[in-house]
Amino acid sequence: MNSDQFQVKGSPTVGLVMATFGFFIGFAAVSLYGPVAKNLKEILGLSGFLLGLLVAAPNLTGSLLRIPFAAWVDKVGGKIPLATLLILSVIGMAGLSTLLYLYYPNLEPWMYWLILFFGFLSGCGIATFSVGIAQTAYWFPESKQGFALGVYAGVGNLAPGIFGLLLPFALKEIGLTMSYILWFGFLLVGTVIYILFAKDAPYFQLIKAGVPREEAIKKAKELGQELIPTGSLIDSLKNSARHIETWALVALYFTSFGGFLALTGWFIVFWVESYDMEVRHAGLLMAFGFSLLASVIRIFGGWASDKIGGELVSIIAFTTILVGAVVVIIGGNTNFTVSLIGEILMGAGMGVANGAVFKLVPKYVPHATGGAAGWVGGLGAFGGFVVPPILGIFVQNYGVIGYSKGFIVYVILAVSAIIISALLWKAYGREINKPIEE
Secondary structure (H helix, E strand, C coil): CCHHHCCCCCCHHHHHHHHHHHHHHHHHHHHCCHHHHHHHHHHHCCCHHHHHHHHHHHHHHHHHCHHHHHHHHHHHCCHHHHHHHHHHHHHHHHHHHHHHHHHCCCCCCCHHHHHHHHHHHHHHHHHHHHHHHHHHHHHCCHHHHHHHHHHHHHHHCHHHHHHHHHHHHHHHHHCHHHHHHHHHHHHHHHHHHHHHHCCCCHHHHHHHCCCCHHHHHHHHHHCCCCCCCCCCHHHHHHHHHCCHHHHHHHHHHHHHHHHHHHHHHHHHHHHHHHHCCCHHHHHHHHHHHHHHHHHHHHHHHHHHHHHHCHHHHHHHHHHHHHHHHHHHHHHCCCCHHHHHHHHHHHHHHHHHHHHHHHHHHHHHCCCCHHHHHHHHHHHHHCHHHHHHHHHHHHHHHHHHHHHHHCCHHHHHHHHHHHHHHHHHHHHHCCCCCCCCCC
């Protein structure tokens, strides 16, 4: 087919809106077990480690599946990969809702592993992040990607905070089982809406219509698409893996986003156990003092990175995370105000850092953005699975005070991230919007 005979559908705005919507409904799974952790701990008799594992469960699939699915975007566009992840998440939520409907509150210890499995499946929706990152990047020119990706991630990141805020209230008003059934319904309807209205960037639409590659590239560039994929899924992963900068960004994202995922579930447990707080109030503190703050300020992080460079913004952001972690440790389980200030500082720092890191992905790896987004988003987000069980070990060893002592993990991670950011700034900090040459 000739490119002039095919009408490209959608626009950068539509691409951004639908990618953000798909990410929003899938990403809510970060808060899947945090608000009910105390209930399940008591009913199933869980240790601190098993509790941390359960809270972190969705983040395992939500992180590792980002790698192949984001790279898949470079081959077929974002719609099919993102829709596939949402469908898998729907299956997980359906299984969890059914189990709770049939057995809650008479759950038996062996059911822990089934609940864990459904958490893994539901977490597939979390993996939509890196798919949407690549999908959005293909719609926008380099000069506008920082802001567009900041809006995408900032609005999408609101989901855990909103669900972490609403779920405790829903638990009280309509019960645990009905709350998860309604969540399943929301996810199902949202998945259908995404499938009906999402559009791929021009190049992918032209290729699917049978337009020859060179002609599709020319037409896509005429329509404003600057980033063009250069190879297959495997090629994209290989090309991006050859860049040392990709692995530097993985390390940064492990702290900023992996750390964010971990604390979105863990901060609720922290407030409930450290200060004997009602789960509803703990949900409010986590949502407004951490998750929603980190999500909204991520937009600023992307904008600031467009202006002064992601490297410099990263240094400032990770320093803020470091200070926040130290403040939480100082607050212990006796000084509520100090602990809250620490939470707010960490939320602000993580949000800004997240925006800065993904501003740098298309800059460092412009010809394999999907693959790079997969490595960074996948292995970086793996922190959301790794950190909670470690925090749980501190609780096992130190008791209640272990909830605050465990934040020494974030002190170590933040210091490492500051060093890496400084090295990147020294090497590339002056090249604000210019892609790094291969």
